[in-house]
Amino acid sequence: MVATVHAIKRSSSHDPCRRTPQPERAQPEGGAVSTPTEPADEVHSGGLTPRQHAILTYIRDAVRDRGFPPSVREIGEAVGLSSTSSVHNQLAQLQQAGYLRRDQSRPRAIEVLPPPGEAAAEAAHAEGAQAAELAGVRRIPLVGEIAAGAPIIADEHIEQQVTLPEDLVGEGTLFMLRVRGESMVDDGILPDDLVVVRQQPTVEQGEMCAALIDGEATVKRFRRGRDGRLWLDPSNEAFEPIPLDPQADNQILGRVVAVLRTV
Structure with missing residues (x-):
């Protein structure tokens, strides 16, 4: 690829x-x-x-x-x-x-x-x-789907393994997701891009993350409001921020560390 x-x-x-044949014993x-x-x-x-x-x-x-x-x-x-x-x-x-x-x-x-x-x-x-x-390379699973409450890197959900340099993606447990939609185009992330995610339960303010919202994985930027509420912000102004409710079936999957695009 x-x-x-x-x-x-x-x-x-x-x-x-060519040798002259000789008697054999x-x-x-x-x-x-x-x-x-x-x-x-x-x-x-x-x-x-x-x-x-x-x-x-x-x-x-x-x-x-x-x-x-x-x-x-x-x-x-x-x-x-x-x-x-x-x-x-x-x-x-x-x-x-x-x-x-x-x-x-x-x-x-x-x-x-x-x-x-x-x-x-x-x-x-x-x-x-x-x-x-x-x-110095990592084999990273491309996850086709993620179910709430299930292991992210379940064998039945892995579409393929992608090898990338470790100095690019770093350490930790890594997985990849395919981007759907145009909510992050202003951050240079286009439909069908692959994002590499380091699995972790929390991220810092403004970091790009993958999250599970209502059973679907999405890529957004994490934001904590002044009132303490948590939000997932798109970079495309045509889309609305998504509230991140820890009490619902919503969770941070990890921080986005790299983006791949085929040409």
Whole structure:
């Protein structure tokens, strides 16, 4: 929501080099085939072999260039593994290490993930950014209606939550009301404006407040007459002051601290 707020007193693809297929050594039991013992299988930084790096690069490039992952056979051809069992073995190791996400029910559903360390760092950064963004702001409920004798911020009456800077609205229990009518236009408050109200039972002379009069919320200025009587004054001279009778179902809801207007 775009609003005016004022207070009262935020390529080119790379294919890995094709290797010449070499004889592969079968494991003694289980039928799985491991990659041959060769320099390419030495573990480098990140706990991956050069071949596993090549597999990740090939999958990532294929998804980038054509929009979907390669088949197991295509991966094997790209990195020099003639046996699909060897490819499956490499993919399983990469998945276990947290570099891949696979859906076993969909053969081509392979997603390359950020390295585990980088993923944790990115998550921590995102959490920190979110915390920084939320620091110093308030989530304020927009109340659709207010019933006499009922809690002002009742869940069933909240239309939405609006986030505003705390340095604008201040502390305390806050809620928002939508202005109806033109009784406060001379104070710059127009129909459909949103007023932020700090919940409190009393206000000072001349302060703008929200009050509940005959079951309806209204925004006016508070005034105590010389005779001690209490009044709610409009700023528009076309409207009459409203007497505030503490003995009736009338009450001060709180002081208006900010006004929002969409543009």
